[in-house]
Amino acid sequence: MAHDFHPSILREYDIRGVFGETLSADDARAVGRSFGSVVRSRGGSRVAVGYDGRISSPVLEHALVEGITASGVDVVRIGLGPSPMLYFAATPAAGALTPEVQGGIHVTGSHNPANHNGFKMVLEGAPFFGGDIEYLGRIACEGQWASGRGSVQNADIAGAYVDCLLGALEGIDQVALDRLSIGWDAGNGAAGPVIEALTARLPGRHALLHTSVDGHFPNHHPDPTIEANLADLRAAVVARRLDFGLAFDGDGDRIGAVDGKGRVVWADQLLAVYAQDLLHDQPNSTIIADVKASSTLFERIAALGGVPLMWKTGHSPIKSKMKETGAPLAGEMSGHVFFADKYFGYDDALYAAVRLIAATIRIGQSLATLRDAMPEMVATPELRFAVPRERKVAAVSEVLAALKAEGRQVNDTDGVRVDTPDGWWLLRSSNTEDVLVVRAEARDAGGLDRLMAEVDARLKSVGLSRPD
Structure with missing residues (x-):
């Protein structure tokens, strides 16, 4: 039937x-x-x-x-x-x-x-x-x-899985591990029991938040890419003077992080840390990030001796591109991070958490110090707004055609990403919902205002408007 x-x-x-x-x-x-x-x-x-x-x-x-x-x-x-x-x-x-x-x-x-x-x-x-x-x-x-x-x-297989996660710490200085103090917020998601088993075997001090599995998500929504959902973790890191904090989504494939000063460390910033660690041993490696990532990330990868590659948003396209190019590392702004150097190439936030511990020790700097060294940019969050299904893809194509007719330099890997003297802006259609996605990044607030003004003008030219 x-x-x-x-x-x-x-x-x-x-x-x-x-x-x-x-x-x-x-x-x-x-x-x-x-x-x-x-x-x-x-x-x-x-x-x-x-x-x-x-x-x-x-x-x-x-x-x-x-x-x-x-x-x-x-x-x-x-x-x-x-x-x-x-x-x-x-x-x-x-x-x-x-x-x-x-x-x-x-x-x-x-x-x-x-x-x-x-x-x-x-x-x-x-x-x-x-x-x-x-x-x-x-x-x-x-x-x-x-x-x-x-x-x-x-x-x-939970025990074998935890054993494999711990393998990321092979060769790491035990004394340095003993000194670390880390917060872990499972958000009442499915990763909670594994986090409990993992941290029970990790050296150092660990503060666990919301590790009981509860499908009602009573403490906060399990999406670490939204800053409001990191409030409990930020408070715990500051109050308990932890080195940093880690957060996970409902099924444990997206990672979020907070440094020792209570600042959110976004996914592209985390990828810069992972890149610094990996490129020390594997120079000239290709490292992939999605089109929503900061321009400073691609610049940092190149400065570290890597080959930056901008690719389509989505964990499946990223995994496929990694296999095609042999890239050992990739990441998305959504918190998916993929390791294929000493791991299996899929997005695993728990493995990414252990790799972050290893990276800070190998680099020899705290996450806060690494964050301090990153350029300060002004950026929008991912702005999503509903559009009719029949206009979703067509609107982006029309904007792209107009930009090319004007002779503008456009990256059309996934939608429209435009560089300007102020920074860059992105317009793309979601692959999963009837929405358009906008993101922009500039050196200062004035530049960001000009970028968003151009985005709004482009949307108006194809009969759309972005809600406040």
């Missing part, structure tokens, strides 16, 4: 909707049956399944497993945990599961509101996105499913 998904839930990078409205257990069952059919068509027979701490996740996970096994594919259930632990299970090089699995699905709403949920997928060690997700929709719509009776088994 065929199944039609709500048209809004098949996104570019994952499948995501509002539980009870656009997303149901029947959808989860259809996702599992379709994914299992793809696995079988490629000669696979076994996948891993995990889920986050949202209230709806156990129900969706149960239905998902039913769908996968109905396609004749075996399932290894790894239980509650962060998305990177599922990636770890589904990565043959990690050796977490024997025999190996060919893919994996994590039930997660990521950083979204509590009533949202969805599925992140990997297959044969690569992200499953874009056309792959469209194909799942077609399989379900046509009912072209494989059939069979797959088996189900449970596996506890």
Whole structure:
């Protein structure tokens, strides 16, 4: 029997909707049956399944497993945990599961509101996105499913995962580790239990915040890219005189940070620290950042002897570009950081946290000192505003065409990014929602005002306006 998904839930990078409205257990069952059919068509027979701490996740996970096994594919259930632990299970090089699995699905709403949920997928060690997700929709719509009776088994891989995370500290000075004091805010997300297990084995002093898993997110929303969500961590760092603080989103693949002075260290600033550490041992390496990152990051990578590469926003495009170029490090302004030098190339905020500890010790400077040395820029946050679906992509194309007709130098890697004497501005269409995204950065407030005035004029020229 065929199944039609709500048209809004098949996104570019994952499948995501509002539980009870656009997303149901029947959808989860259809996702599992379709994914299992793809696995079988490629000669696979076994996948891993995990889920986050949202209230709806156990129900969706149960239905998902039913769908996968109905396609004749075996399932290894790894239980509650962060998305990177599922990636770890589904990565043959990690050796977490024997025999190996060919893919994996994590039930997660990521950083979204509590009533949202969805599925992140990997297959044969690569992200499953874009056309792959469209194909799942077609399989379900046509009912072209494989059939069979797959088996189900449970596996506890949390211990092996923590062991692997701790491997990032190999060769690090023990005395320096003992002196560190770090705050960890799990935001009541799925990473909490792993953080507890990890910090129990780490030297130094650790202050844990909101590590109990609670799908209602009672303390604050689990998105560390929004400054208001870092208030508890900032207060703890300052009050307890910690060296720095770390924050995580609902499924543990986005990292946020606060230095010892209580200042937010944004994702592109963190990437500059990681780059400084990595390029010391691997000069001339390509390092990737998305189009929303600061120009100072790309300049810093080049100054350190690296090769900066600006690429499309989205964890799946970034991972694919890393494989294409052999880049050992990449990151996004959304807090996704990817290491492929001594790790597996997927976004893991817990691993990024341990690498930050290692980086500050190897560099020999505190995170606050490293932050002090960075240029002070004035920037907008990521400004998102709704537009009609039929205008979303067309508006950006029209702005791009006008700029090129004027002879302006434009980077069109992902939307429109324009450099000016004041700084730069970006206009792009979201791949997951009917919104346009604007961001701008300048040396001073006056420059930022001029950049935003140009953005507003460009929007007006294509019949749109940005709300205050």
